[in-house]
Amino acid sequence: MNLLEIFLWMIPLLLLIGGVGLLAHKTATWYRGVYGATGLVCLFGLVVGVAGLVAEQPPLELVLPLGLPWSHAHFRLDHLTAFFMVVVNLGGAAASLFAMGYGLHEPHPRRILPLYPCFLAAMNLVLVVDDAYSFLLAWECMSLTSWGLVLVEHRIASNRQAAFLYLSMAGFGTMMLLFLFGVLAGQAGDFSFAAFRLNSAGNVNGFLVLFLVLLGAGSKAGLFPLHVWLPLAHPAAPSHVSALMSGVMTKVAVYAALRIIFDLNAHVQWQWSVPVLIIAGITAFIGVLYAIMQHDIKRLLAYHTVENIGIIFLGIGLAMAFRANHQFVGASVAITAALLHTLNHSLFKSLLFLGSGAVLHATGERDIEKLGGLIHRMPVTAFFFLVGSAAISALPPLNGFVSEWLIFQAMMVSPHLPQPLMKFLIPCVGALLALAAALAAACFVKAFGVTFLGRPRSPQAAQAVETDGFSLSAMAVLATLCILIGIFPVTVVDLLQPVSQLLVGVHLPPHSGELAPFTLLPFGSEGSSYDGFLIMLFMLVASTLTAWSVKRFACGVTKRGDAWDCGQPDPSPMTQYTAGSFSQPIRRVFGSVWFYAREKVDMPLPGETRAASFKVTMLDPAWEGLIAPLGQGIGWLSERFNVLHFLSIRQYLFLVFTTLILFLLMVAQWS
Amino acid sequence: MELMHDLLLQGWQMVLVVLIAPWITGVVRKTKARMLRKQGPSVLQPYRDLRRLLSKETLLAENASWLFRVAPYLIVSATWVAATLVPTFATGLPFSWVADLLAIVAILATARFFLALAGMDVGTSFGGIGSSREMMIASLAEPAMLFIVFTMAILAGTTRLSTIASVMASGTMGIRVSIGLSLFAMLIVALAENARIPVDNPATHLELTMVHEAMVLEYTGRHLAMIEIAASIKLVLFLSLISCLFFPLGMAQREDGWLAMGIGLVAYLLKINALACLLAIGESVMAKMRVFRVAELLSIAMLFGVLAVFLLFLSRGM
Structure with a gap:
């Protein structure tokens, strides 16, 4: 049995677990059993994925007599599939581990159990199929199972609306993919991917294919302006499913885009990268701007997914531009950055959604305006959430910075592109990316600060208790990976090179430790460099030195007292800065243009008895x-x-x- | 032997930035006082302030968490590491390749992230106002900074600071309008990043004019000492950055002898002292801006950055 056959066994196995989930009794053992079994199968898929990524062999192929009688089902495992198998199953394993604790607290666990393993099975199936019919079938299964999971709490009207919007968007996306495969198949009518690879579409059709990818895969991934369903549907699902939808399912859409743009529709033109870059830049900027205006922690995270999808597509767009101009080093750096950010985002977004799930379970609140001070009640969750926040804000030495750094490095060589349009466009998109990164940091200062720091704003927040061991260990695994990839990015970048070879036809030379063992050198030893390990080491040395000298020279007495607050501390926790007030400066600077944000202040004169009021109105440009x-x-x-x-x-x-x-x-x- | 030499050089720079940091702050304060026709405290006053703060006991607010206590160490170490990696008296120091200009900016962002979180930890309204405004200013300063990095990267072909500095020092570039425009943008970014007038006033504790001071309002004793030294180091970092990017006169090379290193050191000290005086003069002749006008100021910086990049393309004949 080869890797592909082993991997394919996962899918019936997961469906079987789903069937068992249907019969589950109302006991913790059954719930744990189902989630645990799902987690084990995902772990197995993860191992197969890693093996497929390091294996130096031609793609494995298999035809099974399933599906349409005249075309059969084709399966294929190459390096791209293997990489996304790692992403999907890593997220799946972590979410399952989390669910072994968290899943028991859900109000209706038995509604989740049958669909959850099937959702993972469908996502895995999308990666491995190699003909249009099976692809659409798997894609639609993925949409429908996740739709069912969004509807778990269907008695809440907003969830039903979110699910309806999601279903219509998913239907639209699948229809676009159907047209796309129609264009690719042409008149010959052979719907296997192998046939698509052989007869590459012409220029006009190629552009049509790109357009349809942006609509079809883009609507699933959350590209502007098709992102509107994401922030409604992702938060409506139970938190471990939100983690999968935001951290993993959007990556399956990225997989579809990569597969179609670079593999099936081979002859990329430089003009095609222009719409991709513009849409990606706007998506990144708008996504984070939306996020910063949100007070619902899960919706905030969902909007951040929109931002990060923008960043990933920025890498894809750059890779298209470089590849079309035969500038292979740039193409390789850009695609490596996009892939690395895909992995990174799946890690920290899953981590953050799991953290928000822990908060939701402990307090019953998703509105951060009613939280606060949780760092005292839930210190371990707070620490992991902090790691995730720092990673998503692209702060060194964590992993989010490495992928954004690589994208910036790819942009720095863009002046070598021959087209004047690209020379001017890429710095502008780069500024949008820098803006998005800085706003992401602001947003997570807000998200972490209002939720975990300060004083509790409600009795629920004041009485929160730390979450269970399963949930904490799932978060611990993800947080550790965020730190490790940040410190040793070279290892992962080297692992990604076969995928880069597959997509853009070249790979970066393996890092041989020219300057230091873990230095990232995308352009050789004379080019730009970054060494997360040494930065971490230096920071450890510097903080040790600081701590030592403070211990040696400073007065060690520490007392506790009232807060100073310029001499006017107010005991009421309502006087703290809220999420709304935190985002006010940014709302004024950016929101007044993008969202037509208007503030209406009604301040009664002295002596009047009516209450003062303050109202903010905002319009969503994509929606309106x-x-x-x-x-x-x-x-x-x-x-x-x-x-x-x-x-x-x-x-x-x-x-x-x-x-x-x-x-x-x-x-x-x-x- | 070579390794010893390398480590010694890097270690010396690490010590140097900390040693001169309070001095530079003192120079700025003294010059500002003289501009206002005041005698002003001695240039050494910041050192005395630090000693005094260290000798005092630390008073924490009742609900300050572990983050509040850990943050000062993180902020000092991040700022310190960033300052160590900026070329000061010599280019090509042994570890200069560890972080490029983008990474140095990002390390500073790490320090800022934790400072803003610490501001929100106690749960006072001043802390929140400071954090919120600091993050707004930072989000506007970063795109402007990116354009500066872009200009430098196009001119030098890399974002590695040491290489950029040697390219600038070699004079092969000639005089370019783009460099002037980026210098102007850099000055505005530096003012914003260091919480100087017209963006923020480091000398005030008046409620509505505080940004940086509002965040650190709850810090006392040894924690405050660390925050203060971190702010001074950050100022030195930006002055070093400006002097190595735009005025790389007299900088030594890694393989140069002790004499060249000595000349480099003297030149460096002269340069940053001069820049500190200029900063003080600039601060004295400007008024503090309303916080929402800062956005306009930083947009100007960004505009200059954009112009610098585009002019570079045009002047190279595309």
């Missing part, structure tokens, strides 16, 4: 400008077509006959 009019348009059209439901039998027969004639005419014309 695109989704809402589109929805209204569809509603209007449906109203018009409604008359078709009330025709007589003769009129129906006439309609059917006319349609038949029209189709026959089309066939006659076409052939």
Whole structure:
């Protein structure tokens, strides 16, 4: 049995666990058993993924007599698949471990159990299939199982709305992918990916394919302006599922985009990178700006996923531009950055969603305006959440910085591109990325600061207790990986090179430790360099020196007293800075333009008895400008077509006959 | 032997930035006082302040968490490491490749992240206001900084600071408008990053004008001493950055002898003292801005950065 066959066994196994989940009794043992078994299968998939990534062998292929009788189901395992297997199953294993503790506290665990393993099975299946029919089938299974998971708490009206929006967006995305495969298959009508690789689409069709990828995979990943469902649907699911949807499912969409853009639709033109770069830059900037305005911790995290997807697509766009211009080092750096950020984001976003799940369980609150001071009640969760926050804010020496640094390095060589448009465009996109990174830091100071620091703003927050051991160990694993990848990025970057070879045709030379064992040198020993390990070491030395000299020279007496607060401390926790007040400066600077944010202050004069009020109104440009009019348009059209439901039998027969004639005419014309 | 030499050089720079940091702060304060026709405290006063703060007992607020106590160590060490990696008196120091300009900016962002968190830890409104404004200013300063990095990277072909400094020092570049524009942008960014007038006033504890001071309001004793020295080191870092990028006169090379190193050191000290005096003069003739006008100031910095990059493309004939 080769790796592919071993891996394929995972999928029936997961479906079987899903079936067992259907029969689960209402006891902790059953819940733990189902989640534990899912976690073990994911761990197994992770091992297979790592093995596939390090194996130096041609892609493994397999045809099984499943699916359509004339085309069968094709499967293929290459380095790209193997890398995404690592991402998916790492996230899956961590979420399952978390769920072994957290899943018991859910109000309706038995609604989750059957769908959860099936969701993971569908995501794994998307990665490994190699023909359009099976791909769409797996893709749709992934959408439907996750839709079911969003609807777990279906009695809450907002969840139903979120699920409906998600379902319509997912349907739209799948339809676009259907068209896309139609364009790729052309008139020959062979829907296996192997055939797509052989007959590359022409220029016009190629651009059409790119456009459809951005709509189809982009709507699942959350590219602007198709991101609107993400911040509604991801938070509605139970937290371990939110972690999977945000941290892992969006990555499956990235996989689809990479597979189609670089593998199936091979001849990339430089012009194609322009829309990708612009959309990605806007997505990154808008995503974080939305996030900073949110007070719901899970929605804030979901908007950050939009930002990070923007960053990943920025890497993809750069790689397209470099590859089309045969500048292979730049292409390799950019694609490595995109892949590394994919992995990094799946780690810290899962970590943060699991942390928010722990907070949600401990306090029952998702609104951070009602939290505060949790660092005292939940110190371990607070520490892991802090690691995740620092990592997502791209702070060295953690992992988020490494991938953003690589993207910036790819941008720094963009002046070598021959097209003037690219020379001017890329620095502007780079500024958007820098802005997004800085705003992300602001956003996580807010998210962590308001949730965990300060004084509790509600009795629930004051009485929170630390979460269980399973949940903590899941977070510990993810936090450790965030730190390790930050310190030893070279190892991961070297592991990613076969994938880079597959996608852009070149790979970076292996890091041989020219300057130091762990220095990242994308452009050789004379180029730019970054060494997370030494920075970590230096910071340890510096803080040890500081601690030693403080211990040696300073007065060691520490007392506790009231807060100073310029001499006017107020005992009420309501006088603290809130999430709304924290984001006020940024809302004024950016939000007044992008979101048409307006503040309405009603301050009664002295002597008046009515209460003062302060109201902020904001409009969402994507929603107001695109989704809402589109929805209204569809509603209007449906109203018009409604008359078709009330025709007589003769009129129906006439309609059917006319349609038949029209189709026959089309066939006659076409052939 | 070579390794000893290397370690010694890097260690010396590490000590140097800490040693001169309070001095530079003292020079700025003294010059500002003289500009206002005051006698002003001695230049050595910051050293005495540090000693005094260290000798005092530390008073923590009742609900200060572990983060509040750990943050000063993290802030000092991050700022210190960043300052050690900026070329001061010599280029090509043995560990100069550890972090490039982007990474140095990001290490400073780490320090700022923890400072802003510490500001929110006690749960007072002043701490929150400081953190919130600091992060807003930082988010505007970073894109401007990126354009400066971009300009330098295009000119020198790398973001490694040491290489940029040697390229600038070699004079092969000639005089370029872009360098002037980036210098201007850099000055504004440096003012914003170091909480100087017109962005923030380091000398005030008036409620609504504080940004940096509001965040550290709850710190006392040894913790405050660490925060103060970190702020001084950050100032030295930015002055060193400006002097190594735009005025790399007299900088020694790694393989140079002791004499060249000595000349480099003297030149460096002269340069940053001069820059500190200029900073004080600049601060004295400007007024503090309203906090929401800072956005405009930093947009100007960004605009200059954009112009610097675009002019570079145009002047090279695309």
